[in-house]
Amino acid sequence: MTRRRAVLVTGGTILVAVAVAAASLGFGGDQPPKPSGGPALATAPVTRATLTQTQQVNGTLGYGTPVRVSARENGTITALPVLGAVINRGESLYQVDNRPVSLFYGDRPLYRPIRSGDSGSDVTEVEQNLAALGYTGFTVDTKYTAATATAVSKWQKDHGITQTGVFEPAAAVIATGPVRVATVDMQPGDPANGQVLSYSGTTRVVQIPLDVTYQSMARQGSTATVTLPNGTVVPGTVATVGSVAVAGRLTEDPATIDLTVTVADQSKLGTLDRAPVTVSLVAATVENVLTVPVAALVALADGATGVQVVTDSTNHYVPVKLGMFASGRVQISGDGVTEGTLVGIPS
Incomplete structure (x- = not known):
């Protein structure tokens, strides 16, 4: 099982991905796709994987609040x-x-x-x-x-x-x-x-004024990754989560809560103090699920989303149910789709 880093994908992005795939096949959502009778130009196997969605936020590496x-x-x-x-x-x-x-x-x-x-x-x-x-x-x-x-x-x-x-x-x-x-x-x-x-304190931590929109991701004890100014990535852990929201300085600024991330291996931090860093918080994870590249999705005539299943001599379209999107892949399930099934990748 491989763990994949991901970014959050919105519903709008999903529709765009499907629409692009549909256009590349030469049909729209109002016309049923017609099998070409031959294999797709490119294929990819359905694989099992762990998908993880993350959200990147900005923080400051230092020794905590004096x-x-x-x-x-x-x-x-x-x-x-x-x-x-x-x-x-x-x-x-x-x-x-x-x-x-x-x-x-x-x-x-x-x-x-x-x-x-x-x-x-x-x-x-x-x-x-x-x-x-x-x-x-x-x-x-x-x-x-x-x-x-x-x-x-x-x-x-x-x-x-x-x-x-x-x-x-x-x-x-x-x-x-x-x-x-x-x-x-x-x-x-x-x-x-x-x-x-x-x-x-004598141990450096990352302090984050977290937008309350992402408060659900801030779970004490959950994992995080910290990217230092030189590009080095070190693992971290969410240590404390504030319970009181602080209003933004300007009207348009979001309210925030205080979040602290600890880094176990302090040696990887060099001599940095009061340094800006980027932190990836884990939003959600699904393990051992069937996945395909997002580019494999196609829009079917009835409005459903499907994939093109490719065999040795034929191909056909199968509707699928979508789950998490992460790192360019998407969780799918549906009849006729199993681990190792080849799906077409529209070009």
Whole structure:
């Protein structure tokens, strides 16, 4: 079974293809075709194949939408990362008054000072990070105990922070994993208020403002192909599909939803960032169906569509039912049409 790449074909295109085929045989839809008594000038076998319709859309290859980071304490910015730097758990994202603001992993930002006696999901988040960084002597749970405070004091000492045992929310920035510095919005010496920098993920993805007309093609987990500016084609997967439509900037612009496509083999992307790419989304697929070249279709006198079946000494016309059009072929079914049957190709 071969897999074929395809483009969407409209009903109008189908009629044109059939009409052209009919004209090439010298008859119109109002006159019955007459067998010539001999084989067609050219023939093609009916084959089994997988047909796939796709829709090409434009996207941008990059590291995703940046997330803003604002300073949360008074002081002076004393150190900043370089643009494009990758920051991992426990590493300093920037410094205020020579105190590092570390990167912790989690799902929600810290919002309060945490001390002995406190409990909650933010306690769990801090304890998970401390444990991952090698600090011990406490149980990772929802309770901030004296043992947790002792571990926090050790962490504070290692980072040049006053040892209070209280974890201040300004001491860490929470992200879901390693981050890549997307912008640096301050410089050393600036007051620590406002946006300091922004970060993105460390893996490149394709972001697509998808016309809502094609929303049915955007299925999470479905395959896609990404064509890079140099013509290289790499496989991708639809990772996220937005649920809220965004109106176009101009009245005539279509509404769109946000679509993200991931690429597993990042090495094939070279050093591209913020690069325009073309993405082929799979619209529909049919497997193991009988197919013929679109050029084999003819218009029959009764308005039906058929093919010219060619044998060793004769040929005759057989009506067929049409299915998917893809990559210059069409799915057909009908009496007298089986795999290997030869059909005429009008010239």
